[in-house]
Amino acid sequence: MNCSVDLIEAYVYGELTTRRQAEVEAHLATCEACANERAWLSTERAAFEAHPFREATPPPVECVLAHEGRDRRLFWLKRGAVGTVIALSIAAGFGLWVSAPRAVDAERTAATAPRVAVPPATTSTVESAVGAAYDSAGDRCEAYEQTSCERRCESACGVDSKPREVEPVLWSGGDSCSP
Amino acid sequence: MRAREDAVLVSAQLSVLNVQDREDDCASEGDTPSVRERALSRAYQELSQDVHRFAMHLTRNRALAADVTQETFVRAFRRLETLRVRERPLPWLLGIARNVVRESRHQAKRDGPPQERDGHVANVETMSPPTPERMMLDRELVQVVDGALDTLATDRRAALVLRVDQGMSYAEIAEVMGWTLAKAKVEVHRARSTLREHVRRYQGGLQ
Numbered sequence: 533m534n535c536s537v538d539l540i541e542a543y544v545y546g547e548l549t550t551r552r553q554a555e556v557e558a559h560l561a562t563c564e565a566c567a568n569e570r571a572w573l574s575t576e577r578a579a580f581e582a583h584p585f586r587e588a589t590p591p592p593v594e595c596v597l598a599h600e601g602r603d604r605r606l607f608w609l610k611r612g613a614v615g616t617v618i619a620l621s622i623a624a625g626f627g628l629w630v631s632a633p634r635a636v637d638a639e640r641t642a643a644t645a646p647r648v649a650v651p652p653a654t655t656s657t658v659e660s661a662v663g664a665a666y667d668s669a670g671d672r673c674e675a676y677e678q679t680s681c682e683r684r685c686e687s688a689c690g691v692d693s694k695p696r697e698v699e700p701v702l703w704s705g706g707d708s709c710s711p
Numbered sequence: 712m713r714a715r716e717d718a719v720l721v722s723a724q725l726s727v728l729n730v731q732d733r734e735d736d737c738a739s740e741g742d743t744p745s746v747r748e749r750a751l752s753r754a755y756q757e758l759s760q761d762v763h764r765f766a767m768h769l770t771r772n773r774a775l776a777a778d779v780t781q782e783t784f785v786r787a788f789r790r791l792e793t794l795r796v797r798e799r800p801l802p803w804l805l806g807i808a809r810n811v812v813r814e815s816r817h818q819a820k821r822d823g824p825p826q827e828r829d830g831h832v833a834n835v836e837t838m839s840p841p842t843p844e845r846m847m848l849d850r851e852l853v854q855v856v857d858g859a860l861d862t863l864a865t866d867r868r869a870a871l872v873l874r875v876d877q878g879m880s881y882a883e884i885a886e887v888m889g890w891t892l893a894k895a896k897v898e899v900h901r902a903r904s905t906l907r908e909h910v911r912r913y914q915g916g917l918q
Contacts (some may be wrong), residue, residue, distance in 0.1 A: 545878060572907060579856040580876045590763035591777040593755045597748055600785045 533559045535566050544573040751788050754800070759784070761801055761877060762808050768872040769812045769865055779815065783808040802879065806887045809869060816865070852910070859909035863902055870895060871902035 533539075533555050542548050543556040560567050580586075762783055766776035786807050787794075794803050860868055866888065873884045885895040 547880070575852070575910070576856070576875055576903070576906065579853055580872075582853050583857065583876075584853075585764050585767045588763055588767050588773070588776070590755075590759040590780045593752050593759075595777075596755055596781045596784050597751060599781050600747075600751060600788060603785055603789070 535559075535563060537569055540566050540569045541573060544570055544577065747788065751784065754787075755784055758801060758804055762804050764876065765805050765869075765872060766808055766812065768860070768876065769809070769869055770815070771861065775815060779808055779811045782811045786811070799883070801877070802883045802887050805873065805877070806889075809887060812865070852913070855909055855913040856906060859906045862909075863905060867898050867902045867905075870898040871906070874899045 539548070539552075539556055540560075543553060543560075548556065560570060759780060763776060763780040766779040766783070767773070770776045770779060783804060787804055790807075794800060860871070863871070870884055870888060873879045873887060874881070879887070881892055881895045881899070884890075884899065885892045888895065888898075890898070
């Protein structure tokens with residue numbers, strides 16, 4: 533057998549088969565260098581075995597169980613928090629999605645709705661106010677049947693149309709309402 | 712269903728740890744936490760000594776080593792499914808311990824001045840009464856070896872500890888440390904050279 537540090541190490545650590553062990557032992561009896569190597573390795577092992585860390589006692593298992601339980605609770609708390617955030621985000625997204633078409637519809641309705649003529653800039657303040665009131669109430673008024681222009685506007689808008697002489701065209705759709 | 716799978720998994724891992732689970736009550740839903748706790752307790756009894764010793768060698772600080780040991784087992788149980796059934800659990804646990812030590816080192820670097828090391832033999836000898844083996848060996852030689860270990864870089868020291876103290880093969884050392892086989896051999900060889908140099912110096916001083 534040739535000199536081999538790996539084999540000597542395996543011998544010291546008991547990693548060889550019985551037959552191989554016998555071979556190494558025979559070699560060690562004749563080879564001083566390998567015997568020296570074995571002495572080193574044995575001393576090294578003995579030093580580690582005698583090291584005070586060998587008797588160091590780990591913390592009691594209760595500490596680990598408490599640590600593990602705390603970690604698990606924390607884990608579920610984190611999951612719960614993340615879940616809540618995701619749910620809120622989804623709800624907010626859905627709300628936005630639902631409200632967005634309504635805004636578009638409102639814009640479209642406003643665009644297509646019959647326009648109420650704004651009183652001309654030359655009218656008096658009272659006339660402007662009356663015109664504005666009619667203007668804002670125009671949509672509501674439109675739902676009423678057009679039996680009498682004055683009566684309709686008074687009942688629907690609560691606005692006396694008598695003083696109005698600035699001819700605001702309230703009902704563009706109905707020609708019977710033209711003053 | 713999930714609890715049953717969990718229990719089966721824990722039992723499988725326990726069988727790997729050679730821990731006998733004689734009770735047959737781990738299938739019901741409500742028992743899951745206790746199954747985990749029992750499994751953790753048994754694994755801890757079996758392997759905590761080795762893990763703690765490794766942590767002591769790496770950190771050379773009792774309080775830090777205790778923290779590392781606890782954290783290692785907690786993490787191990789959180790990732791129990793990553794342990795392959797045929798795999799030896801100790802190298803797997805020591806790999807986790809090594810990562811925990813590295814993380815705590817980085818944390819300590821960020822937080823401020825390093826913690827006081829108490830790894831020298833003179834400081835830790837009060838931990839337990841001396842065994843006959845320890846008394847037989849030259850006490851000074853142990854101190855010399857310990858001093859030499861203290862001079863080694865953490866990874867190199869870890870490699871030597873895994874080989875000499877834990878008796879692991881080079882393949883297992885490579886697995887624990889995340890190295891190639893060749894690197895594991897080189898690191899252990901270099902650590903040994905440093906150790907021998909210290910011992911030679913000590914022996915030369917005696918003559």
